[in-house]
Every structure is written in structure tokens, then in C-alpha cells.
Amino acid sequence: MNYESQFIKDNKTERKYEFKSNYKIEIDEKRITRRIKLSKVSRYIFSLSLVFALLVLVILLYRIGVDSIGWLNINFLTGKLSIFPEKAGIFSVIMGSVYLTLIVIPVTLILGVSTAIYLEEYASNGKIKKIINTNISNLASVPSVIFGLLGLTVFSRMLNLGSSILAGGLTLSLLVLPIIVVSSQESIKAVPGFLKEASLAMGATKWTTLRKVVLPVALPGILTGSILSISRAIGETAPLVVLGIPTLILTTPNSIFDDFTALPIQIYYWTLDTVLTPEYANLAAATIVVLLGVLFIMNSAAIIIRNKFQKKF
Amino acid sequence: MSETVKNLDDYKNNLAYDVKNLSLWYGKNQALKNINLQIEKNQVTAIIGPSGCGKSTFIKTLNRMIENIPIVRTEGEIIYKDKDIFDKSIRVEELRTKVGMVFQKPNPFPKSIYENVVYGPKIHGIKNKGLLMEIAESSLKRAALWDEVKDRLNDNAYGLSGGQQQRLCIARALAVQPEIILMDEPTSALDPIATYKIEELIDELKKDYTIVIVTHSMQQAARISDNTAFFLMGELVEYDRTKKIFSNPEDERTEDYVTGRFG
Numbered sequence: 245m246n247y248e249s250q251f252i253k254d255n256k257t258e259r260k261y262e263f264k265s266n267y268k269i270e271i272d273e274k275r276i277t278r279r280i281k282l283s284k285v286s287r288y289i290f291s292l293s294l295v296f297a298l299l300v301l302v303i304l305l306y307r308i309g310v311d312s313i314g315w316l317n318i319n320f321l322t323g324k325l326s327i328f329p330e331k332a333g334i335f336s337v338i339m340g341s342v343y344l345t346l347i348v349i350p351v352t353l354i355l356g357v358s359t360a361i362y363l364e365e366y367a368s369n370g371k372i373k374k375i376i377n378t379n380i381s382n383l384a385s386v387p388s389v390i391f392g393l394l395g396l397t398v399f400s401r402m403l404n405l406g407s408s409i410l411a412g413g414l415t416l417s418l419l420v421l422p423i424i425v426v427s428s429q430e431s432i433k434a435v436p437g438f439l440k441e442a443s444l445a446m447g448a449t450k451w452t453t454l455r456k457v458v459l460p461v462a463l464p465g466i467l468t469g470s471i472l473s474i475s476r477a478i479g480e481t482a483p484l485v486v487l488g489i490p491t492l493i494l495t496t497p498n499s500i501f502d503d504f505t506a507l508p509i510q511i512y513y514w515t516l517d518t519v520l521t522p523e524y525a526n527l528a529a530a531t532i533v534v535l536l537g538v539l540f541i542m543n544s545a546a547i548i549i550r551n552k553f554q555k556k557f
Numbered sequence: 558m559s560e561t562v563k564n565l566d567d568y569k570n571n572l573a574y575d576v577k578n579l580s581l582w583y584g585k586n587q588a589l590k591n592i593n594l595q596i597e598k599n600q601v602t603a604i605i606g607p608s609g610c611g612k613s614t615f616i617k618t619l620n621r622m623i624e625n626i627p628i629v630r631t632e633g634e635i636i637y638k639d640k641d642i643f644d645k646s647i648r649v650e651e652l653r654t655k656v657g658m659v660f661q662k663p664n665p666f667p668k669s670i671y672e673n674v675v676y677g678p679k680i681h682g683i684k685n686k687g688l689l690m691e692i693a694e695s696s697l698k699r700a701a702l703w704d705e706v707k708d709r710l711n712d713n714a715y716g717l718s719g720g721q722q723q724r725l726c727i728a729r730a731l732a733v734q735p736e737i738i739l740m741d742e743p744t745s746a747l748d749p750i751a752t753y754k755i756e757e758l759i760d761e762l763k764k765d766y767t768i769v770i771v772t773h774s775m776q777q778a779a780r781i782s783d784n785t786a787f788f789l790m791g792e793l794v795e796y797d798r799t800k801k802i803f804s805n806p807e808d809e810r811t812e813d814y815v816t817g818r819f820g
Contacts, residue, residue, distance in 0.1 A: 267688055269654070269681050269734045276650050279680075 305536075311529030320530055324496075325505075329523035334531055336496040340409065340504035341478060341538060343497060347413025348420070348477050355417070356424030357466060363425070364432040365454060377429075384422035391419040392486030400487055407488045409500045415483050420473040427469025431462040463553050471546040475539050481508040507535040572636075573598045573737055573767040574619060579633035581614060583626070588614045590791045591633070596784075601759060601768045603782030603799065605775060607814070611791040612771045613661075616739050619769060620656040621649050654681065657735035661742045663722035665714035665729070670697075670706050673714050673725055677733035692732050700728035701758050720751025727758065738762065740770040744777065756781050775815055779803045787811045 323333015367373045395415025405411035435458050443453040459466075489509050497504045514528040569575075574596040581589035588611045596602050604612045617623040619635065621642060634641040642652055665673050674693040675683075683689060693710065697703040702724040706717070714725055723743060730738055740759075744752040759768055759781050772778050778785050779799060786796040787808075795802060795811040806812045 267678075267683065267692060269678060269683070271651050271654060272682060273651075275682055276648060276654075280648065280650060 308529045308532050311526050312533050315526045316530040316533055320527075321534070325510075329521055329527055332527055334507070334510060334534065337505050337507055337510045337531070338534065338538070339496050340506045341535075343409045343500060343504060344413050344416060344506055345474070345478055345542070347410065347500065348416050348474055351414065351417040352420050352424050352474065352477075353470060356421050356470070357428050359421075359425045360428030360432055360466075361454065361459075364429050365450070365458070380422050380425050384426055388419055388480055388482045389486060391415060392483030394418060395483055396486055396488070405501070407490065407503055409497055409502060409504045412484055412487055412489065412504065412506070413500070415487060416477040416480060419480060419483060420477045423473040423476075424466075424470050427473070428462070428466045431465025431469070432458060434465065435461045460553065464550050467546060467550040467553070471543055471550075475543060478506075478539060478542070479508050479535065481512050484509050485512065507531055507538065511535065571598050572596065574769075575634075575636035577634040577636065579615075579618065579631065579635060581611075581618060581623070581632075582630045584628045588791050589618070592793045594786055594793055594796045596767065596769060598767050599763055599765075600783040601763050601770060601781055603778035603785045604769065604771045604788060605773070605778050605785060605814070606788035608773070610788040612788045613741055615788065616741055616769055616771050619737075619739055620653050620658055622653075622658065624649070654733055655735055656737045656739060657730035657733060659723070659726050659730055659738065659740045659743045662746050663719055663726050665717075665722050665725050667713065667715060669711045670714050670717070670725060671710040674728050674732050677729060681733065696728040696732040697725075699731050699762070700724045701754060701761075702728055718751070720747045720754060723747060723751070723755060724758065727755070731762075735766065737767045737769065740768065742771050742773060745773060752777075775803075775817075787814060789814070 320333050321338070322335050323331065325334065325336060326332045363373065363377065367376075392415060395411060395418065399405045399411040399414050400407065403411075405414075439457050439461060440453055443457045444450075448456070484506060489505055490503055495502075511528050511531045514524040514531065518525045518528070572595050576592055576594050576596070579589055579592040580587065592615065604615060606612045614623060618631065619642075623629050623631075631643060634643065636642075637652070637656075640647060666676065668676075671690075671693050674696050675689045678689060678692050683692070694703060694707075697706060702721060705721060706712075706725075709716075714722060717725060723746075727738075727743075744755050747755065756777065759770065762768060763783075770778075770782065782799045784796065785799040785802040787794045787802065787806075787810075789810055795806055795808045797807070802811060803815055806815065812818075
């Protein structure tokens with residue numbers, strides 16, 4: 245008798261218990277019917293919430309669409325700002341928003357993802373990390389006006405950037421950084437440990453593992469969070485108002501040190517001045533359509549990029 | 558004449574499943590080709606074959622879990638209790654209550670051991686705490702796990718070893734009182750001793766349940782099963798008593814496979 249069968253013999257458990265169950269799970273047809281119905285109802289409830297969101301959006305788009313008819317044309321898109329509604333164009337405003345985006349995207353992605361990587365992969369799990377994490381989450385819920393004040397103090401006054409594109413862009417970056425850090429942290433955390441182990445076990449360094457395994461897997465998640473928060477930055481008004489962005493800019497900005505105005509700001513001022521000139525309402529509506537279009541294009545591009553990365557896995 | 562009819566009836570009553578002309582497609586790829594086989598009650602039926610031969614697909618068709626993959630299309634019939642399980646009057650919830658399943662990797666819920674076992678009875682409407690406790694105890698005893706966990710029923714199931722987790726999953730399946738238990742390579746992630754325990758358990762369970770088990774280990778099929786089906790490239794090559802399959806198979810391909818010449 246070899247070892248294995250000896251072992252099996254020694255461990256042979258005898259039937260210690262008698263198996264008589266004193267309950268019976270019957271197929272309760274009515275109960276199952278009820279549960280299936282409930283299952284279907286829940287589906288409708290979930291779809292209803294989608295319908296509600298879509299309905300509000302459609303109403304909004306309809307109102308804006310009606311107001312902007314006739315005002316949204318090539319002259320409006322390529323022209324300069326003017327106090328006369330018929331002559332007003334928003335080319336410089338669009339360019340202001342584009343410049344802002346070009347600052348916000350690299351600054352937030354580089355700083356935000358790096359912070360997240362450090363916190364998740366390098367920082368030791370201790371009290372300090374907990375405190376930092378709590379504070380970052382806290383920052384994510386600070387009202388944007390306060391970030392405007394911060395930008396005004398640090399960028400406009402201390403660094404003497406005034407109300408330039410750079411000052412505005414950096415302020416908006418600060419605003420969305422916490423959100424990007426938190427969402428990137430979550431994506432990095434969700435990368436399965438065995439993938440990291442597989443890379444490390446072949447003699448890869450931590451940085452190689454991060455670059456070739458962790459980041460590519462986490463990237464779709466990181467981008468989803470980033471797209472959402474950067475779009476929010478593009479639509480943000482309050483911090484820019486605090487920075488003192490001028491109302492009427494007749495020149496198109498050429499560099500990031502120029503003064504500028506952005507789409508949400510222009511919408512805000514035009515809406516404010518509707519009392520004086522009723523046509524400004526139409527201009528604001530047309531600008532909203534442009535802003536929605538810009539956001540739509542940006543988000544689509546980002547989603548396409550994200551899907552491209554996702555296919556690799 | 559009447560004798561034959563009676564025997565035929567006996568035979569039919571003794572069947573858990575009667576699979577007739579079953580074909581299955583993943584999109585355009587045909588994964589199962591015209592399968593015909595009868596699964597007997599209170600027997601262990603092993604399904605063997607090389608990777609990708611359709612054995613897992615087949616076992617998942619038996620409780621229609623395969624339909625969770627949207628591109629799947631099936632043809633043919635699987636008769637269970639005189640009804641085709643693909644019939645519109647059959648509800649998968651009912652079918653899966655009567656046909657339990659144990660998966661390849663142990664998949665306990667991230668809950669306590671107790672909560673894992675009573676999940677099924679709870680969704681089927683049992684609320685009595687005392688009864689639930691009894692169910693947990695009897696199911697865990699039945700799965701030969703009770704003695705190891707009776708002092709820590711409220712601990713998280715992830716604290717158990719792999720073999721224990723798998724037996725917990727079997728206990729969880731038993732708690733719903735199925736008639737048939739499908740096992741999809743239940744020991745492939747376990748060490749030999751845990752495997753041995755599960756095999757012993759299967760032998761014990763077949764007195765009360767019909768068991769269909771997919772396995773990639775021919776020794777395991779030979780050890781525990783009464784009937785063995787050999788699948789190859791989505792076809793059922795041979796289906797017979799296990800003894801016959803492993804000693805004197807009809808088909809050359811079966812012989813090649815069970816003697817280890819390929820696969």
C-alpha cells in the first residue's frame with residue numbers, strides 16, 4: 245500500500261450524519277411569478293430614471309434651440325464680439341475656451357495621475373496617507389468660487405498673471421485635480437494584483453510594471469474620470485468671474501498670457517444683460533449651443549481614444 | 558410486448574435528462590453538433606474531452622446558464638421531467654432551482670459562511686431563523702464541511718481554504734435542494750487532498766442526487782463516474798459505461814484520448 249492510499253484510508257471519513265432534511269424547498273410557482281414580475285418592474289424603474297434625465301435634456305435643448313434659431317450662423321462663429329447683438333460673433337470666445345482646455349488637460353492629467361500613482365503605489369499605508377486621502381476627497385467638494393479666490397490670490401496677484409489664460413487655466417486645473425486624483429486612485433486600485441505579480445516575477449522593476457501593466461489596465465478608468473471632470477472645468481463660470489475675466493474682448497488671444505473670455509463667461513454676461521438688450525438672450529442661447537457642441541466633440545474624441553486603449557485588453 | 562413497454566417506461570423514468578439533437582452556436586461558430594445522450598438519475602455522468610471541445614458549453618446548456626452569453630443560439634431539445642427545457646412555458650428560475658451548479662473556481666459570496674449557505678433558501682422564501690440555521694447545518698454536514706466550520710459560521714467565507722470554499726459552494730447548492738447538480742471542473746483549482754475530499758463527497762451525494770461533472774482529468778472520470786461521455790470538437794464521440802470507455806472503447810479516437818495518445 246503506497247503512501248497516498250494509506251493517507252486516503254486514514255482520512256476516510258465515515259458517514260457520521262444521517263441526512264434527513266426537515267424542510268422542503270418546493271417550487272412555489274406563484275412566488276416565482278411574483279419575483280419575475282418584480283424583476284421586470286425593476287427594469288422599468290431603472291429605464292424610467294433614464295427617460296427622466298433624457299426628458300429634461302430634451303426640454304433644455306428645445307428651449308435653447310428655439311432661441312438660437314437665426315442667430316447661430318457663420319458670422320456668429322467667426323466674428324468678433326460687439327455690443328450690437330446683430331454684429332456680435334464669438335470667435336475669440338471659442339478660442340479662449342480652446343486655450344483653457346489646452347492648459348487644463350495636460351496640467352490635470354500629469355499632476356493628477358502622478359499624484360494618484362504615488363499615493364497608490366509608493367506611499368506607505370499609514371495615518372498620513374489616510375489624512376491626505378481624506379483631504380483630497382474633501383477638496384473635491386469645495387465650491388468652485390473658493391478655487392476662484394485661490395486662483396486670484398496665487399496666480400493673479402502673487403505670480404502676477406492677472407486675468408490671463410494661464411491664470412484661468414491653472415485655476416480650473418486646481419478645481420478638477422482632486423476629482424481626477426480620486427478617480428485615478430480608484431482605477432489603479434482596481435488593477436488585479438496578480439497582473440503586477442506576473443510582471444514583477446519576470447524581473448521587471450516597479451516603474452516598468454507600472455508603465456507596461458498597471459497604467460494600461462487602469463487607463464480606461466482614469467480617462468473616464470478625467471473626461472468627466474475636464475468637461476466640467478470647461479463649463480465652469482464662477483472661478484473665472486472671481487478672477488475678473490473681462491466682459492468684452494475685441495481681440496482674439498494669441499498666447500496664454502493674453503487676456504481672454506470663455507464660453508460659459510460670455511453666456512453668463514449676456515444673460516445678465518438681457519434686461520438691457522433682449523437680443524442678448526438669443527446670443528446666450530446660441531453660445532450655449534456652441535458650448536454643448538464643443539463639449540460633445542471633446543467627449544467623443546476622449547471616448548474614442550479610451551476605446552482604442554480598451555481594445556488592447 | 559407489454560413487458561418491453563414497461564421496461565421502456567422504467568428506463569424513461571430513470572432518466573434525468575434526455576438530450577435530443579442538441580446543436581449550439583456562438584454567433585457563427587458551432588460549438589455543439591447534434592448531441593444525443595441520456596443522463597441517468599442517481600448516477601455520476603462524467604464529460605471528458607480536450608480543451609475547447611464543448612464540454613463546459615454542454616453542461617451550461619443543461620441549466621440554460623449558457624443563455625447569459627447573448628450571441629448563443631440553440632437547436633434541439635433537452636427533455637427534463639417530460640418537458641423541453643427550451644420550451645416557453647419553462648422558466649429558467651424554476652429550472653435552476655431544481656438544477657444546481659458548482660463552478661470551476663470556488664465562488665463564495667463575500668459574506669459569512671452561514672449567509673452563503675442560506676442565500677438560496679432565503680430567496681426561495683424561508684424566513685424562519687431556526688429553520689435557516691438547521692438548513693445551514695444539514696447542508697454543511699452534507700458537504701462534509703460542518704466539522705471544520707461549525708465554530709466560525711459568522712466568519713467571512715474568504716478565510717476558508719480553496720478546497721473548503723469549494724465544499725461551501727457545494728453546500729450552498731445543496732441548500733436549495735436540487736435534484737441535479739452540475740459541476741464544471743470543480744476540482745481543477747484544488748490540491749489532491751481537497752480533490753479527494755470532493756470526489757468522496759460526490760460519491761456520497763449520488764445516492765440522493767444526479768450528478769453531471771465536467772472534468773479534464775481522465776483518472777477522475779474513471780474513479781468517480783458511472784457513465785462517461787467523450788466530446789471532441791463539439792461532437793459526442795462516445796457515450797457509455799465508464800468501465801467500457803476506459804477499458805474497451807468503440808471509437809478509435811476515444812481510445813487514443815483515454816490512453817493519453819493525444820489531448
